[in-house]
Amino acid sequence: xxxxxxxxxxxxxxxxxxxxxxxxxxxxxxxxxxxxxxxxxxxxxxxxxxxxxxxxxxxxxxxxxxxxxxxxxxxxxxxxxxxxxxxxxxxxxxxxxxxxxxxxxxxxxxxxxxxxxxxxxxxxxxxxxxxxxxxxxxxxxxxxxxxxxxxxxxxxxxxxxxxxxxxxxxxxxxxxxxxxxxxxxxxxxxxxxxxxxxxxxxxxxxxxxxxxxxxxxxxxxxxxxxxxxxxxxxxxxxxxxxxxxxxxxxxxxxxxxxxxxxxxxxxxxxxxxxxxxxxxxxxx
Ligand code: NDP
Numbered sequence: 001x002x003x004x005x006x007x008x009x010x011x012x013x014x015x016x017x018x019x020x021x022x023x024x025x026x027x028x029x030x031x032x033x034x035x036x037x038x039x040x041x042x043x044x045x046x047x048x049x050x051x052x053x054x055x056x057x058x059x060x061x062x063x064x065x066x067x068x069x070x071x072x073x074x075x076x077x078x079x080x081x082x083x084x085x086x087x088x089x090x091x092x093x094x095x096x097x098x099x100x101x102x103x104x105x106x107x108x109x110x111x112x113x114x115x116x117x118x119x120x121x122x123x124x125x126x127x128x129x130x131x132x133x134x135x136x137x138x139x140x141x142x143x144x145x146x147x148x149x150x151x152x153x154x155x156x157x158x159x160x161x162x163x164x165x166x167x168x169x170x171x172x173x174x175x176x177x178x179x180x181x182x183x184x185x186x187x188x189x190x191x192x193x194x195x196x197x198x199x200x201x202x203x204x205x206x207x208x209x210x211x212x213x214x215x216x217x218x219x220x221x222x223x224x225x226x227x228x229x230x231x232x233x234x235x236x237x238x239x240x241x242x243x244x245x246x247x248x249x250x251x252x253x254x255x256x257x258x259x260x261x262x263x264x265x266x267x268x269x270x271x272x273x274x275x276x277x278x279x280x281x282x283x284x
Pocket of ligand 1: 184188229
């Protein structure tokens with residue numbers, strides 16, 4: 001039976017380090033959070049960010065703009081935050097209304113305040129192995145793998161999902177550790193090869209958003225399974241991996257909820273602190 005890889009205790013350890021760092025600042029780091037329109041999912045995420053920030057002594061400035069805000073107004077607002085020396089980090093909450101192009105907006109954020117690590121310049125640094133601001137969920141997966149004690153060197157690692165926010169940056173971080181990385185996606189599934197790849201994985205990371213996509217019996221004996229997926233099934237929140245079957249075969253497995261999630265928000269806060277410590281941040 002697999003051991004549970006829980007995110008909360010790890011997040012607590014990281015928070016202790018962050019608290020000490022924040023306490024050493026002359027001015028507390030400031031995160032500007034921009035939300036356009038209303039959405040229940042986004043509101044829950046905003047609340048958890050707000051709570052995490054307050055707990056650490058980070059100032060969380062929530063800017064709520066109306067659902068009919070024109071793109072040009074958001075552009076001006078982002079540029080204002082870029083210029084504001086009192087703002088260390090900027091995050092744009094998803095989803096955005098249809099009139100606003102997220103990719104365009106996220107690229108306007110000055111790279112040193114890009115706490116989601118999604119600006120092309122920060123992604124470029126990830127490619128070269130010297131990123132200062134790592135995308136939070138990909139970073140959370142790496143923290144969980146470190147906690148499992150696995151040596152990734154030469155391991156068969158399969159990542160299912162190739163999104164820009166999770167799968168792609170994660171595969172770069174895994175390559176930095178000399179893992180043998182296979183990235184699966186919709187094309188793999190359509191070619192009928194998903195099970196084949198998954199069953200060879202010594203480390204499996206799934207970030208798709210489809211409940212029970214990965215069957216328990218596909219898991220290799222002793223594999224480490226990190227389930228990033230969040231799916232609502234009736235009243236329950238489940239991941240992308242059939243937990244009951246998978247835990248019988250894996251050596252370690254993340255619960256959903258309680259695995260990747262608690263770490264993602266903590267790593268967002270770590271990026272705010274890192275951003276404040278970058279040259280021209282206001283650290284110390
Ligand atoms: P996206 O929808 O952006 O990406 C999903 C990925 O899965 C895409 O690469 C897609 O390929 C691929 N995919 C879709 N269907 C299949 C299939 N049948 N077989 C194989 N691959 C498939 O989602 P995100 O990356 O943003 O998020 C993924 C999941 O992780 C979601 O459930 C999300 O809620 C969760 N999440 C959890 C976080 C946490 O903190 N715990 C943080 C971020 C996300 P293609 O695009 O080619 O169709």
